[in-house]
Amino acid sequence: xxxxxxxxxxxxxxxxxxxxxxxxxxxxxxxxxxxxxxxxxxxxxxxxxxxxxxxxxxxxxxxxxxxxxxxxxxxxxxxxxxxxxxxxxxxxxxxxxxxxxxxxxxxxxxxxxxxxxxxxxxxxxxxxxxxxxxxxxxxxxxxxxxxxxxxxxxxxxxxxxxxxxxxxxxxxxxxxxxxxxxxxxxxxxxxxxxxxxxxxxxxxxxxxxxxxxxxxxxxxxxxxxxxxxxxxxxxxxxxxxxxxxxxxxxxxxxxxxxxxxxxxxxxxxxxxxxxxxxxxxxxxxxxxxx
Amino acid sequence: xxxxxxxxxxxxxxxxxxxxxxxxxxxxxxxxxxxxxxxxxxxxxxxxxxxxxxxxxxxxxxxxxxxxxxxxxxxxxxxxxxxxxxxxxxxxxxxxxxxxxxxxxxxxxxxxxxxxxxxxxxxxxxxxxxxxxxxxxxxxxxxxxxxxxxxxxxxxxxxxxxxxxxxxxxxxxxxxxxxxxxxxxxxxxxxxxxxxxxxxxxxxxxxxxxxxxxxxxxxxxxxxxxxxxxxxxxxxxxxxxxxxxxxxxxxxxxxxxxxxxxxxxxxxxxxxxxxxxxxxxx
Numbered sequence: 001x002x003x004x005x006x007x008x009x010x011x012x013x014x015x016x017x018x019x020x021x022x023x024x025x026x027x028x029x030x031x032x033x034x035x036x037x038x039x040x041x042x043x044x045x046x047x048x049x050x051x052x053x054x055x056x057x058x059x060x061x062x063x064x065x066x067x068x069x070x071x072x073x074x075x076x077x078x079x080x081x082x083x084x085x086x087x088x089x090x091x092x093x094x095x096x097x098x099x100x101x102x103x104x105x106x107x108x109x110x111x112x113x114x115x116x117x118x119x120x121x122x123x124x125x126x127x128x129x130x131x132x133x134x135x136x137x138x139x140x141x142x143x144x145x146x147x148x149x150x151x152x153x154x155x156x157x158x159x160x161x162x163x164x165x166x167x168x169x170x171x172x173x174x175x176x177x178x179x180x181x182x183x184x185x186x187x188x189x190x191x192x193x194x195x196x197x198x199x200x201x202x203x204x205x206x207x208x209x210x211x212x213x214x215x216x217x218x219x220x221x222x223x224x225x226x227x228x229x230x231x232x233x234x235x236x237x238x239x240x241x242x243x244x245x246x247x248x249x250x251x252x253x254x255x256x257x258x259x260x261x262x263x264x265x266x267x268x269x270x271x272x273x274x275x276x277x278x279x280x281x282x283x284x285x286x287x288x289x290x
Numbered sequence: 291x292x293x294x295x296x297x298x299x300x301x302x303x304x305x306x307x308x309x310x311x312x313x314x315x316x317x318x319x320x321x322x323x324x325x326x327x328x329x330x331x332x333x334x335x336x337x338x339x340x341x342x343x344x345x346x347x348x349x350x351x352x353x354x355x356x357x358x359x360x361x362x363x364x365x366x367x368x369x370x371x372x373x374x375x376x377x378x379x380x381x382x383x384x385x386x387x388x389x390x391x392x393x394x395x396x397x398x399x400x401x402x403x404x405x406x407x408x409x410x411x412x413x414x415x416x417x418x419x420x421x422x423x424x425x426x427x428x429x430x431x432x433x434x435x436x437x438x439x440x441x442x443x444x445x446x447x448x449x450x451x452x453x454x455x456x457x458x459x460x461x462x463x464x465x466x467x468x469x470x471x472x473x474x475x476x477x478x479x480x481x482x483x484x485x486x487x488x489x490x491x492x493x494x495x496x497x498x499x500x501x502x503x504x505x506x507x508x509x510x511x512x513x514x515x516x517x518x519x520x521x522x523x524x525x526x527x528x529x530x531x532x533x534x535x536x537x538x539x540x541x542x543x544x545x546x547x548x549x550x551x552x553x554x555x556x557x558x559x560x561x562x563x564x565x566x567x568x569x570x571x572x
Contacts, residue, residue, distance in 0.1 A: 013383030014395065016376045017439060023417065024436040025402040031413035045416055090307055098300040104308065106559065111311055113555045115497030117516040118544040119314070121523070125537055126317035130332040133317045137333060165311065173563060226406035228501050233520065247408030251501070254412055267409050274409070278401040286393075 032271055036264040042254055055265035064249075065266055072246045075156055075231075076224045079163035083220060084213070086164060087171025092201075094172070095179045105176070112169040120233040123162045124149070149235055152242035159231050159243055163224055171216050178212035179205065218281060225274075246270050315545075322346070322541035329537045345542035354510060355543070358518040363550070364427065365434050365514055366495040372435040373491045374484055377442030382472060384443070385450035386458070403440040407433070408501055415505045425509045433502040434495050441494070442487055445565060449483025450476070486565030489558050493551045515547045 036055055040048040059065040094105055111119060129135040129147040139145070148158040186204050195203070206213075228247040231237065237244040237252050244252060246266075253263035321329060322345055323338035349355045384392070407414060414433070423429030457479065461471045477484070499514040507513065513521070522540045555562060 010383045010387030010389045013379045013387075017380040017443060018395075020376065020436050020439055021398055021402060024414065024433075025405070025410070026398070028410035028413035028417065029405070031416070032410055035412060042412075045419070093300060093303055093307075096296075096300055098297045098304075100301065100304065104304045107308060108311060109555065109559075110315065110552070113493060113551045114315075114548045115516055115551070117497070117500050117519060118548050121519060121540060121544045122314040122318040124523075125321055125541060126314045131321075131330060131334050131537065133320075133334060133336065134313060137336070138313075165314070169311075170566070173566060177563065222404050226404075226408055228408050229516070232500075233523065247406070247411075247501075250409065251411065251504075255504075260412055264412060267412070271405055271409050274405045275401055278397070278404045281404075282397050282400050 029271060032264055032267050035261065036268045039261040041258060042260050051261065055261045058262050059265045059269070065269060067241065068244055068246055068249045068266065071156060071244060072225060075160055075163075075245045076221060078157065078160040079167065079224045080217065080220045082160065082164040083167035083171050084217060087168045087216070088175050088213070090168065090172040091175030091179055094176055109169045109173060111165050112173075114166070116166060116227070116229040117233055119166050120162050120230040123165070124234055127158060150239055152239050155235050155239060155242045159234050162230050162234065163227065166230070167220050167224070171220060174212050174216045175209060178209045182208045318541040318545055321537050322545055324538050326536065326538060345539045346546070348539065349542055349546060355518065357511065358513050358515045359546070361427070361512060362496060362499070362514040365430050365499060366492050368431045369435040369438060369495040370488045370491050372431070373438045373442040374488055377439050377446050377487070378484065380443045381446035381450050382476065384447050386455065399440045399443050403444065407437050411501065411505050418506055423506070425507050425512060427512065429506050430499065430503065430512055430514070433506060434499055437498065437502075438491050438494055442491060445487045445490070446483060449480055449487070453479055482561065482564070485558070486561040489554060489562055490565045492554060496551050515543070519543050519547060
């Protein structure tokens with residue numbers, strides 16, 4: 001295109017963003033790798049001592065990385081699957097006609113707008129088994145009389161409930177926009193062929209919606225795997241290490257247990273995993289475009 | 291008859307969904323309106339009885355809280371401006387030009403969007419200390435803005451791609467420079483995309499900043515409101531023998547912290563939906 005050759009180089013538009021990426025992303029990623037071979041106190045970061053692969057032996061050998069990985073997967077899968085199913089269900093409900101639908105659509109997005117930390121604060125109150133409406137009145141009415149957040153078995157699921165609460169409106173909104181973009185003719189043609197509503201859902205809605213579902217799935221997964229605020233407010237990683245998901249564990253290692261080198265070794269493993277995921281996603285996306 | 295039953299079922303399901311979504315919000319509101327002497331009642335009252343605005347008044351009249359809200363507004367607004375400027379330029383370059391390294395650039399944006407600051411917290415903290423930005427407004431602004439630039443580039447590019455190049459070509463034929471084309475032709479046409487993106491960036495900037503404040507400041511002058519709420523949870527726990535948490539104040543602060551993004555949502559709901567689906571539904 002002649003427009004491209006006409007005026008100057010395109011790099012001038014990208015320069016600022018490239019500088020910012022270099023300082024705040026690329027350099028820290030490289031430094032994460034370097035620091036994983038050192039031991040240093042967070043109080044005196046200039047005092048770095050090279051220790052070779054010792055940090056890696058530590059995180060792999062102690063089973064800590066294994067525990068954190070399993071926990072992060074558990075947290076991410078529960079939250080994402082929960083919010084995808086719930087969100088898709090709500091989108092299907094809101095694509096049908098009924099009085100008050102517009103109001104419900106507006107009201108439903110509130111949790112997505114609430115800051116994560118604020119949402120977690122509110123849930124922490126309501127889940128409290130002494131003073132909270134959920135913990136003291138609703139759950140006991142269904143026969144559950146424990147404290148959701150202070151027992152190691154339920155704590156991570158309690159955190160996921162808050163995550164689902166926060167993510168569901170987003171998924172519902174995306175799906176609803178996707179459903180409304182499906183051409184009505186497809187459904188009409190299917191009706192003429194005598195298809196029931198389940199068949200229409202299976203053979204029209206789901207295939208037509210799959211690109212949107214995929215994007216929602218990827219975004220929800222990435223945001224959830226990166227989460228810190230919700231879990232840190234609810235449990236601060238506890239009880240014990242029952243809710244130390246990836247970022248919480250790295251924070252805890254560096255700032256509470258003063259083992260920043262080990263924290264860096266753990267960060268390296270997760271950063272590599274995320275870069276691989278990003279590369280796969282990028283390839284998939286380019287494949288779709290061409 | 292069957293149709294009527296279906297409608298009733300839909301309404302019932304909607305009420306159930308709204309109940310789940312609004313239960314913690316209601317509990318927070320109730321707790322925030324309950325006086326301190328009554329918050330540790332078990333079982334709790336379902337309605338705020340007795341009732342007081344005391345905690346809201348405390349927050350509105352305490353300099354520390356006023357400062358925290360003002361500082362959060364400063365971080366969010368400046369972040370929006372920085373993100374729109376930097377990402378707008380980059381998105382324009384990406385949308386309108388082909389160049390060497392474009393694939394690498396796109397991959398970098400995607401990766402930086404996927405790896406959050408949380409995983410890079412230690413080197414980032416070092417950089418900010420090295421740059422003398424520990425305990426400073428500029429540090430908090432930079433960390434907030436730069437974390438949202440990849441998102442900004444991604445979304446704005448989605449908007450710009452939808453705008454045909456014909457008008458710009460006409461502008462260039464008429465002798466306008468690239469910058470003139472950008473400001474007089476492209477920005478007016480894509481203003482709605484900028485508003486959508488800016489709104490989402492504002493909400494994210496207002497809500498974020500907790501972890502970065504843990505890393506970048508120990509001085510409460512620089513605390514965004516989410517950090518101040520966290521300190522409230524934390525302070526009572528370490529002070530005194532009995533963990534008497536001021537639940538009502540925490541909830542009042544939390545609800546107030548949710549107000550600005552909520553207000554923006556109410557006003558700009560359509561723009562937000564458009565921004566969210568811009569990248570996804572092409």
